[in-house]
Structures are given as C-alpha cells and as structure tokens.
Amino acid sequence: MAHERQDIWVDFGLSGLTKWFHGPWGGEATPREIVMAAADWGSGAYAPTLAEDALRLLQSPLPTRVIGILWYAATGGNYDLDRLGIDSRAWLHEIVDACAERIRQDDSSFTPDSPGPAPNALRDEVLAEIRALGPDMDAATSTHPHHPAPDVVPALEQVVTQVDADLGFRLFLRVMKAYRVPIDESRYDRYHELGERFGYNEFVVDDGDLYVRPDMN
DSSP: OOOOGGGOOSOOHHHHHHHHTSSOOOSSSOHHHHHHHHHHHHHHTSHHHHHHHHHHHHTSSOOHHHHHHHHHHHTTTSSOHHHHTOOHHHHHHHHHHHHHHHHTTTOTTOOOOOOOOOOOTTHHHHHHHHHHHHHHHHHHHHTOSSSOOTTHHHHHHHHHHHTOHHHHHHHHHHHHHHTTOEEOHHHHHHHHHHHHHHTOOHHHHOSSOOEEOTTOO
C-alpha cells in the first residue's frame, strides 16, 4: 500500500531515523533493531522514504566523510559511526537492507534500486536558508562542549546541490533541533512554507524541538 508523505506525521526518511538515535539510549535495542522499528512505523509507511534517502546518499558523489558528518550532527553525536569504526556507506547499506526486509513483507518482489534523479525545484530556496543561518549553526555545532561537529554547514550545502534539496532541508532542520540553534518567528514561518511546498506534514518541520525565540531581530 502506497502512503502519501503528507500522511507521515513524524520526520521521515534518513532525517527522521536520526531522531531515533538522538539522545541517550542504553542499549535496550541494537542499532539494527532501531532501524527495523523505524522501518515498521505506520505499518511500513516509513520504509520506502528511508530506503530512498539512504540509496540517494549511497549512489551520490558525496565523500563518505561528508555522510558521516551529517549523520553525526543530525543525531547530536549520540551514535558516532567513526568512534564505533563503522563506515558511513556500510551503515547506509545496512539501512537499505533493513528497509527492503520490511517492504518485502508487503511486496515480496521488491528489490532496492536507484531512486532516480531528485527533483530540485527548491534547491536555491533551501540553500539560501542554510547560508543565512550558517554562522549561527556553525557556532552551535563546531563549539559544542560535548559533541562538536565541524564542517556541518558545507556538508549540508553539498547534499542540497549534489544529492537532494528535500533531504538537505530535512537534515538541516534535524541538525538545528539536535543542537538547539535559535531562530526567530519569521524564519520559523519560512521553514513551514518550504515544508508545505515539499509536501510535508506540518509536524515534520516542527515536532516541538525547534528553538524559536520571539525576541530575536
């Protein structure tokens, strides 16, 4: 059964998966089990978007190091692939395999394949938002006292320009939430407008974790 993205009222795809790994978790489940739980969300509604995002990154020209930077920052440093000695592309392969296993419960003929070129109609708008917030995001991520994450802003820009503006925007939002990057209400409204144009459910943009400061100029 196909699901419209508007029906997925949580952050979906790879950006959404990073939230499952954000925050302390005491090993109650293995990383594979967490991915499988995410893929099973909504009776499997989550699995296709997660597989698509992972495949786009796997097949992209992005250096593996950049993929690792994005994963680390979006999880707030709580599942550090480098520290665990896990290759970032190997991790994406694991995610695709887990999604394929879930999708085959409903479609036994499913085979992971190239998702094709991403529509990048909103690429310039997403880049503008990332660059406008770049100094604040860099300050929040690169100097974090516990989980510093340098080079996040250029990594996000590379996703937008070389892979998928949609995925880049969702990862941008996720990093903002993980590192509590403050924004004012006008930016908040612009992010919701972009989310509507991407076809998101409103809770994908803000699930309560965006740090909005009304008194900012």
